[in-house]
Amino acid sequence: MTAQERRAGGVTRPVPWFAPSVYAAVLVAGLYARAAGLAPHDVPRTAGFVSALALLALLDAAEHRRFPGRTPRGAAVALLSTRLVLFAVVNAVDGSQLSRALFVLVPFAAYFAFGRVVALALSAVCVAGLPVALAATEPGWHRDPEHVSDVLMLAVGLALALAMAAVAAGEQRARARLAASAARVAELSAAAERGRLARDIHDSLGHHLTAAGVQLELASELRDLDPGAADRAMTEAGRAVRLALADVRQSVRALRTEPAVPSLADALGDLGRDAGGRPRVTTHIEGDESRYAPAALTALYRAAQEGLTNARRHAAATTVSVELTLGERAARLVVADDGHGFTPGDGDGDGDGPAQGLGLLGMRERVRLVDGRVDIASRPGAGTTLTVTVPRGDGR
Structure with missing residues (x-):
């Protein structure tokens, strides 16, 4: 659990306008009582x-400035005690008894500082305290409808204050949880985008640079034996580098604008032609790709690209077949080569050292995102067959 999520379960501040509103109401009522002779x-x-009401307002302002977040427990006790003293002073010098309304702020402030149980206990103390005070100053108060009404109204005011505090606290907790959830979503979105960019870099640049590397090696081998073939290999290497640069530019444009969705059939055809004759690639496509979502088509294309890159880079294959069947319910891609094969599970034949398996890992992640499946059949000396199945889903 993050620190933000832990804070989401706590309450930060009381409703800032409630206490000043009560102070203002008591001030107006007290001044009116004096002017009316009450x-x-x-x-x-x-x-x-x-002056006592002004001190209460200043105390609230100082608390907000000193503790922008939740008030520490020790400070909250001191502040609540100070407010109780000032409430008593206001009641003592008021004379109209209208300032008893200030005591509804006791459980309200306690709810945020100490929680619901303490707030309920203080409410009970306040409700019981008024009859005790009346019994000490006015015997027989319980037979006076006005005094009974005062006790009843204080109880109702305390109940309303507690209800308002509960609602405000719940709203603050909900806002904090929402902020924590939004931060978590942002983190996950950033992680997903980093993963997508890593897969795109590996699948596009890795493919073309692998092709360029193979052609450069071929040119080096044929430089003395067959200069013409070496020149053709150099030409293909330059073409692969230009394709890699074009992919970089396309990726930059895609980050700025919504990229156009290419035809999968055309992309697979270009993929075979990009091989430059080594290995020889044949493609066969059946079905209508328009019924499939762009994400599914991209996953199929990247899988074919990864299969061809591995056949060229690791398997020393001479031929690769790419077969794609776009069915009513699912698409099935099969990439088979006649290379030297490998033992599945041992890095899956992709990469060396720390980067081992990154290509197939990215392909599996991409296919998993569209609820697809990847199967690899291979053994040393018997070539490799990559099978990818992707459901049609809702299409576009």
């Missing part, structure tokens, strides 16, 4: 009332 109107008490 509460004592003397300058010291009014100044204390306004």
Whole structure:
């Protein structure tokens, strides 16, 4: 689990506008009570009332600046204790008893700092605290409808505050999980794109550069024996290099724009001609490729390209046959050569050292992405047969 995913399960901040809204409502109610004669109107008490509310607002602002993320447990305890003291001061100097609404902020803030259990416990304390305070100051309060209504409204306010905190916390957790999921998707997409680019580089550049290398070796061998054949081999090597350069340019264009989908039949025909006569390649294609998706056609082409590259590079084959049958439900590609063969599973005959098997690995990955299957039949001295089966799927 990543750090971002671990943070996704936690809660960061309370709803920023809720506490200031309660402060503003209590301030307006308290000033109105003084103006309407519902509460004592003397300058010291009014100044204390306004100052305590201002300190609460400043305390919230300082917490947001000091702790942009989740407030640490120790700091949260100190801040909640300070708020309780200021709530008590406001209630003491208010006189109208309207500032009791401030206590709905106690479980609301506790929900984000300490969790649901602590918030519920503090709510119960607040609900029980008001009757205790009334019993100490006004005996018989429970027979006064106004006092009973005050207790009931405080309980309702606390319940609403808890509900709002639960909804806000759930939304924050959902947003954090969504951000973590989006980051994970981005990582997976980048990894998939790196894999695709690695396969394309190996399949396209590797094929043409292998052809160029074979022709250069041939030219070196025939330089003294048959200068004309050596010149032809050099020409084919230059052609393979130009094709490799063209593939690079096409890949760059494909990264900038949506690439055109070539005909698979034409591409396989060009693949046979690119061999330059060594080995001799024959192709046979049956069926309608228009019913297949571009990804499936690309997988088939790259598989044929990989089979031909391996026959040329490793098997010392003289002939290679490429047969493709595009059926109603699936396409079947068979690439067979008469080379020296190998033992399947021992690097699959592709590459040396650390890079051993990269070509066939990339081909298997590409075919697997279109729900296809790769089978290789070979043994030393008996050639190699590569069979790739790809389902038609939904087509284009």
